[in-house]
Amino acid sequence: MRSAKLRTAVVRVAQVAVIFLALPVTTVLSVEPWALHQDWQGVLQFLLVITVLNLFDVYLPHGGSVDVDTPLVIASLYLFGPMATLAIVVLSRCVASAVRSGRAGLGELIHVLAKRAAAIIAATVMIRMLSSSPLSLPGPYVEVAGLGAVFVTVQLLVGQLEHVIVRGDSLLRALRSNIALQGLILVAGVSVAVLTVLIYDQMGAWALVVTLFLVAAMRQSFALLLDVRRSYQTTIETLISAMEIQSPEQRGQGERTARLARIAAGEYGWVGKRVEQMSYAALLLHYGLSFHRREPGSESLAATPLSEVEFLEPVQPILGLVRDESGFEEHSAGDLVSAYLVSRAFAHEQGYELSATLRIGNMMSHGERKRADAAFTRAIAKVAVL
Numbered sequence: 405m406r407s408a409k410l411r412t413a414v415v416r417v418a419q420v421a422v423i424f425l426a427l428p429v430t431t432v433l434s435v436e437p438w439a440l441h442q443d444w445q446g447v448l449q450f451l452l453v454i455t456v457l458n459l460f461d462v463y464l465p466h467g468g469s470v471d472v473d474t475p476l477v478i479a480s481l482y483l484f485g486p487m488a489t490l491a492i493v494v495l496s497r498c499v500a501s502a503v504r505s506g507r508a509g510l511g512e513l514i515h516v517l518a519k520r521a522a523a524i525i526a527a528t529v530m531i532r533m534l535s536s537s538p539l540s541l542p543g544p545y546v547e548v549a550g551l552g553a554v555f556v557t558v559q560l561l562v563g564q565l566e567h568v569i570v571r572g573d574s575l576l577r578a579l580r581s582n583i584a585l586q587g588l589i590l591v592a593g594v595s596v597a598v599l600t601v602l603i604y605d606q607m608g609a610w611a612l613v614v615t616l617f618l619v620a621a622m623r624q625s626f627a628l629l630l631d632v633r634r635s636y637q638t639t640i641e642t643l644i645s646a647m648e649i650q651s652p653e654q655r656g657q658g659e660r661t662a663r664l665a666r667i668a669a670g671e672y673g674w675v676g677k678r679v680e681q682m683s684y685a686a687l688l689l690h691y692g693l694s695f696h697r698r699e700p701g702s703e704s705l706a707a708t709p710l711s712e713v714e715f716l717e718p719v720q721p722i723l724g725l726v727r728d729e730s731g732f733e734e735h736s737a738g739d740l741v742s743a744y745l746v747s748r749a750f751a752h753e754q755g756y757e758l759s760a761t762l763r764i765g766n767m768m769s770h771g772e773r774k775r776a777d778a779a780f781t782r783a784i785a786k787v788a789v790l
Contacts, residue, residue: 415566416511419518422562426521430486433528443484446608450480451492453612457619458500464627470589471559472623476615477520478527478552478597482544483604486528493520515566523559530554545598552594560590577670584676589626596622636680636715644687657753658690665749667786671779672745677718678738685722685746690753722746726760740768741776748780 457473473496480489494517501513530551564578583590596618604611644658665686669679721735725743747761765773 411569412566415569416514419514419566422518422525423514423521426490426525427487429525430490430528433525433532434486446604447480447484447488447492449609449612450476450484451496453616454480454492455496455499456616458496459503460620460623462500462504464623470586470623470626471516472619474556474559474590474593475552475596475600475619476612478548478555478594479600479604479615481524481527481531481551481555482548482597482601486524486531490521490524493517493524515563519559519562522562523555526558527551527555544601548598548601549594552597556590556594577673577675581670581675586626589622592622593619633680640684640687644691658687661690661749661753662686664752664783664787665746668745668749668776668780668783669742671782671786672741672776673779678742681718681722682742682746684716685719685726685742686749688716688719688723689726689746689750725764726750726758728760728763737772740764741772744768744773744776745780748776752784 454473454476457476460472477489477493480492497513497516497520534547534550560579560582561575564575564582568575568578596615599618600611600615603614607614662683665682666679669682674682721739722742725735725739726747744761744764747758747764751758751761768776
């Protein structure tokens with residue numbers, strides 16, 4: 405615990421250093437550091453709209469889940485340069501943080517400003533390189549897209565460093581997980597930035613109104629996706645709570661099994677839906693819930709109400725393999741590894757080895773089983789220190 409607090413403190417100091425270094429670095433590297441294209445009115449317009457977007461995170465659900473102002477920040481970098489953009493980002497974020505009152509601490513503000521400052525520094529380097537390059541780009545949209553790609557990549561990278569350093573997780577796995585979740589909205593954000601630059605000269609402030617509606621729609625679509633995923637989790641949690649009421653002695657055991665399965669999946673290299681599926685499979689396995697049941701006096705299997713739950717459909721072959729049910733003879737390699745790790749997680753929590761673990765392990769290739777065993781060993785070590 406003390407080590408984690410020390411690492412958090414070191415990360416905070418580094419983040420503050422990046423924020424304070426951003427101004428002198430952009431001043432030195434900027435092509436026209438103080439000119440700002442003589443467009444203070446445009447800078448103020450961008451400041452107003454970006455502040456409004458940041459306030460969405462204060463008053464709307466899932467605040468902070470995605471940096472909704474990214475398209476306008478990228479467009480500002482191209483139109484007004486790094487220094488003006490840095491001022492816009494700092495002022496708008498400070499206003500949003502002040503309005504948020506006690507609901508978010510100084511640490512969150514520092515985290516957000518640090519990753520923005522680092523991304524602006526990287527974009528400044530790119531602008532400097534483009535200005536001194538003899539190559540001529542075919543149009544502004546190419547430069548804006550390049551700026552956007554650099555900005556988003558650096559921001560994503562720096563944003564994950566705190567989590568990686570404090571929790572000792574893999575940076576590559578953290579990046580893959582975030583790209584799987586936010587990849588499409590990040591690409592859409594860069595596209596909106598290009599559109600904003602292309603229409604700003606003709607439409608002025610009205611271009612920002614168009615962008616505001618586009619970005620707000622993107623944000624709400626992403627929030628809806630998070631709500632749907634949360635509803636899936638809530639469905640499972642409600643089901644498990646009902647089971648724990650009937651068996652109080654099992655309270656918390658299922659979640660521990662699911663957590664070990666999730667961590668093992670991450671150590672294996674999986675992210676996103678596959679990790680969720682293994683978590684659901686571990687919970688259902690622990691509480692003896694199934695998609696099929698054998699009718700008395702019959703060899704056939706009848707479907708249970710769980711088989712009608714659409715988002716649990718990918719979990720069926722995993723549980724079928726663990727329980728050696730008929731109908732799952734054809735399965736993917738991923739299902740086989742998932743079933744093996746879920747079986748090991750369940751056996752570890754119960755304190756005894758499952759015959760399913762050995763059976764499924766014999767169905768896997770030597771390389772797959774060796775990799776899965778190594779991932780599970782790392783998962784156990786990680787759970788022990790959490």
